[in-house]
Amino acid sequence: MTPATQPRGGFARSWAYRYFVLSSIATDFRLRVVRSRLGLVWLILSPLLQVAIYALVLSAVMRARLPGIDNQYAYAIYLLAGFLAWYPFTEIVTRCVTIFIDNANAMKKIAFPRAVLPLVTLGIAVVNNLIMLAVVLAAFLLMGHAPSLTVLWLPLILAVNLGLAMGLGLCCGVLNVFIRDIGQLVQIALQFGFWLTPIVYVIDIIPASYRWIIALNPVFWVVDNYHRVLVYDLPPNWQALGAAAALACLLLALGRFMLRRSQADMMDAL
C-alpha cells in the first residue's frame, strides 16, 4: 500500500487519483446504461436527431448556399461537422459550471483533490465525443463524403476546443460557487452562443458589415476549423486556431489560479 499523502488539491496531486478519474468515467457510462434499455444508443441518437431536424427544417433555405462542396447532402454534412464541435464545448461548460456545487456533499465529507472533478468531466466529454466522431464519419461515408487527409488535423482542433471549454468552464465553475447567478448567465450565454456561431447557417448569409461580430466569437475560431478540415478539405486557419489556443491557455491558467486561491473559501461557501 502506498502511503497516500494528504490530498489538499491541485492538478499535480490528481495524478495519485488517476485510477479514480478513470473509474469515475467508467462509472458515469455504467450509470447511463444500467437502467435504460437503449443505453448508449441515446448518446448517438439525440445529436443525430437534432441534426436531422435542422436538416429538414433549414435545408430548403440553405440549399444553394454551400459553395465549395458538391454533394446533395452538403447541408447535413455541414451541420454534423458544426455539432461535432459544439457538443463537447457545451457539455463541458455546462457540467463544469455546476461541478463544485453538484459535488458539494462529497467534497464536504471526503478529502480528495478538487481538480479531479473537472478531469472526470473532461474524460466523459472526450469519450462522448469520440463516439460521436465515429458516428459522424460513418454518416459522411454513407452520404458519399469521404473526408480528405485534412481530417488528420482534427485531434489538434479538438484539443483546442476542449481546452477552451475547460478553461471557460473552470473559471465559471469557481465563480458560480460564490455568485450563483453565473450558472444562469452561462446557460443563456450558451443559447446565444449557439446562434452567434455559424453552425446551422453559413457565415456568408450574414451581411458583410456585421460579420466582424461573429469573428469576435472564439468558438467560431474553432468551429470554422472543423468546417474547413471536415467539410471543405482545407487545412486549418492557423491564425484563428492559434488565437483560440492562446485564449484556451489563458483561461485554463486563470481557472487554475482561481481554483487555488478559492481553496480556503470554497468549502465555506458550499
Added chain:
Amino acid sequence: MTAPLLALQGVGKSFRRYRREIHRVLSWFGLPMPPVDERWVLRDIGFAVHPGEAVGIVGRNGAGKSTLLKMIAGIMRQTEGSIIVSGRIAAILELGMGFSGELTGRQNVFHAAGMMGFSHAEIEAALDDIAGFAEIGAFFDQPIRVYSSGMQMRLAFAVATAFRPDILIVDEALAVGDAYFQHKSMERIRAFQAQGTSLILVSHDKVALQSLCTRAILLDGGTLLRDGDPQSVLDYYNALLAKKEGEEIEVETLADGRVRTISGTREAVIESASLLGPDGGPADTVGVGATVTLLVRARVVREIPSLVLGYAIKDRLGQTFFGINTAFSKQGIVAPPVGATYTFRIAFPMMLGPGTYSIALALSGGESHLDSNYEWRDLALMFDVVNLDKAPFDGKMYMPPAITIER
C-alpha cells in the same frame, strides 16, 4: 516520546463576509478588499497526537468540533496556524459518501476507495477483506439500492477502514448496525490502535469516549478549554453544560493526580462529606456487602426555592453504577432558610464488586442539575471495595445468589 503524527499550532479558522461576493473574488487576485466582518469559529488551537493515542474531542454544539476535524482531514483549510500531518489520514465523517445506488456493492467499493486515493490493484487486494467484513454475502454483486440501510452502513464502514491509516478520524459514526457489528467495528478500531494508528473521535457518547480514548480535548466557543485524561475533561464538560451566569468552575488536582471538578452557583454549598463504614468510622476501604453510610452536610448560603442532594457512584472510567437524589426519593427541602445546615445520612449496602469507585455529589434545585446547579462536586469521595468475607466472584456487581443443585 516518538515524533507526533499530527501537530497543530495556533490553528484558527474564520469565515469572512464581504460586502459583495465579487470583492472576495477580487481579493484572490491580491486586491486589498477588507471583509465586512470576520467570524472566528476556532482560534489558537494547539495540540499534538502521537502514535497509538486516542483523543476524544468534546464540546457543545457549535464549539467548532466538526470544523476542527475537517481541517485535520484536509477538507477545509485553516485561516491561520499550521497543521502538520505525517502519515495517511482516513476520516469517517459520514458513512456511505460517494456511494451510488445503481452500482453494485463491488463497483461502489472500487469507486469509494478510489475516492480515497487508492489504485485498482490496492483495492483488488483488499476486496475479499471488505466483502468479508461487511458480511453482505451474495448481495455484494447487487445494486446498493436493494440493500438495507444497515448493509449499506456496514459496507461503508468496511471500505472506510479497509486500509489501516496512521490517523483515523471518526465523527459520531461509531454506532453502525446492530450490537454485533458495533462490537466488530470497535474491535477493528482497537486493532488499528494496537498497530500504532492514532484515533481522533468526536462523540457525545461518554461511554465510547471513556472506553476508547486515552485523552480528551474540550472545545468551547472556538477555543481549546481543556486537554487531559478523559475522566477529568468529561467532568469539566459536564460542569460546563450546566453552567449558567454567575457560576464558576473550579478544578483541584488530587493527591493521586486525578482532577476534581467543582461547579455551581454556590447558593448552597457542601460543607463536608464522608463515607462511614459499618463501625461508624470513616472508611476508604469497604467490604463487599457491608452497609455503609454516606454523610453529607450542606449549608444554604442564599435564598433558594428548594434544595435537593444527589449522589452518583462511579467506577474508575466514570461510568455511573448508581445515582439518585432526594427529589426522586420525594425528600426535597422546600424554601430552606438562609444559613440553615442540613445533614444527609444515606445508608446502603455496598453491592459492588471489588474495585475503585468514586462518589459525585450535587446540590441542586430539582431533579436535574441542569435546572439550577448550586454545587456539583465530581470525585467528592473515593473508596475501594474489597472482597473480605464473600465467596470469590467476578464482575462489577455483587448479587448474592442462592444456588441449589438437584439430581
